Amino acid sequence: MVYHSSNPLDRTFAALSDPTRRALLARLEGEKSLSVSELAQPFPVSLPAIMKHLDVLSDxxxxxxAKTGRTVMCELNAAPxxxxxxxxxxxxxxxxSALDRLAAFVEEEPCSPNQASPSPDDSTPHPQRSSPPGRTPKK
Known part of the structure; x- marks a missing residue:
């Protein structure tokens, strides 16, 4: 489903939501610019599929x-x-802030032994049943 939004933040998050588009941006991160065919080379998808991803990133x-002759060069624009x-x-x-408050609370409140939950050894054993669990044999 294609989602078109006028909100730039929505478009940015929608573009970044796809792992292929994030990988395309990562490839452009270290380069001044790359051609579409250079960008598409390591991906196991068709060139038209890469072009659709580039359209989303461009939008x-x-x-x-930028097109020079038959070559389309792509360049990263990280401003959005x-x-x-x-x-x-x-x-x-x-x-x-919330985790800092939680850490401060945990560090300032000492837990006394009577507040702690009892260990299994301290608990009272359950009384023995008169018969083993399961069906009762007929007489």
Whole structure:
């Protein structure tokens, strides 16, 4: 299902949701630019499938494409990921704060032996049944 959104953050996360698209971006990370055929070379999918992935990345603004003759070159544009990182950082701060509060609580509250759950040795044994479990033989 193709999902088109006008929200740049939605488009960025939708583009990053696919492992093939993330791998394409990773390939572009270390290069100034690569041709479409160079990008497609290590993937076990057809060139038209790679072109569809590149369309999604381009629509999200994560890559730019330039055509010179018959060669289409792709270049990474990481700027849209900055907004996604800011959105994720907000939740990272929330969880870091919550986990810090939990750690402080655990460290300040000593657990006395009577508050701890009893060990299996301390528990009272269950009384023995008069007959073994299972069907009772007929007489």
């Amino acid at each position: 999200a603004g994560l890559i730019s494409r 990921m900055e907004q996604a990182m800011e959105w994720l950082a907000r939740y990272q701060r929330f969880w870091t």
